[in-house]
Amino acid sequence: MIEAVDRLVSALAKLPGLGRRSAERIALRLVRDRGRGTTADLISALQGLESQVRLCSTCGAMTPADRDPCRICTDPRRETRSLCVVEDPSDIASIEASGAYQGRYHALMGRLSPMRGEGPRQLRVEALVRRIGDERIEEVILALNTDAESESTAQWLASKLAALGVKVSRIAYGLPVGSGIAYSDPVTLQRAIAGRMRM
Amino acid sequence: MIEAVDRLVSALAKLPGLGRRSAERIALRLVRDRGRGTTADLISALQGLESQVRLCSTCGAMTPADRDPCRICTDPRRETRSLCVVEDPSDIASIEASGAYQGRYHALMGRLSPMRGEGPRQLRVEALVRRIGDERIEEVILALNTDAESESTAQWLASKLAALGVKVSRIAYGLPVGSGIAYSDPVTLQRAIAGRMRM
Structure with a gap:
């Protein structure tokens, strides 16, 4: 060739x-x-x-290169005591479009995937733990996908964060199991966020 | 976004x-x-x-930009009275790797596909007809894929070329039906070229 x-x-x-x-x-x-x-x-x-x-150095969202932290992280009108944890930065845009959440975000940049050799060290978990302390976060809402790998990532993260004394919830199974955040319509996402359950 | x-x-x-x-x-x-x-x-x-x-202006193969016509079209040792017609330039490399064919090529740049709105005018058929006359071609070997669209392209092309008095053959069904040139191993391609049948 x-x-x-x-x-x-x-x-x-x-x-x-x-x-x-x-x-x-x-x-x-x-x-x-x-x-x-x-x-x-x-x-x-x-x-x-x-x-x-670039990616926002705080939450991981995509942001203009000259705006770090991003627009959401620096918006004084946002509720500051909760963090919504997602897998990918693009999931943030999906949740924002639903209008159902007023707090800030934290993108893990993936999920636990033994098959692809991705463990806790590949995820932005240490940064999450630090933010929970520094920003005095009271509630962490897990908005991960609903397939098996994301499910076990959520379980693992919930037990790890519970040890920090923070309330951990996850968005409700309004999503069809096996699908992903990015494919969901705003109404489904609204229901899922409203119906979140304590873990 | x-x-x-x-x-x-x-x-x-x-x-x-x-x-x-x-x-x-x-x-x-x-x-x-x-x-x-x-x-x-x-x-x-x-x-x-x-x-x-760039693409060779004669056969349509990919070629270094400063080498047009391409290496195959200008090789004096190649047999010059047959043309092997393929759909895509990348198919040429697959046939070359089999070592079973010593002539020159002509890439159609696709096939008839009513579903995608691709008709005879999207294919390099006029250039093929011109070459058959100019290069005094005696045999055209159709090496198209074996799915339904390629099959009807081969039939259509065979009847069109038959009117020019040129011998038209197609490589044998050594290929698994429904598959493509680029996925075939060299031995299968050798058998298919050796067993070509008059159309």
């Missing part, structure tokens, strides 16, 4: 959800579209992402 | 095989890896592809 193609296929295949075959299809499309701006648009968008977006 | 993230997600979602949700996962990964070179590597690989790779 041509070296420049091979290099792009390798770079693409490192991204989540892309294997070599799908990376090859993308490379072919880009070569076919040569001169039509497809690759140039992609390069420009990647440069914009790298220069303009 | 942050504008720079939205822009990247839109650019990614235009690529084959990527929807908005998978594009969002990729954007998140890139923001998480910020400063670790993941995005920089991808940008550099894309720039390399754009500047160094």
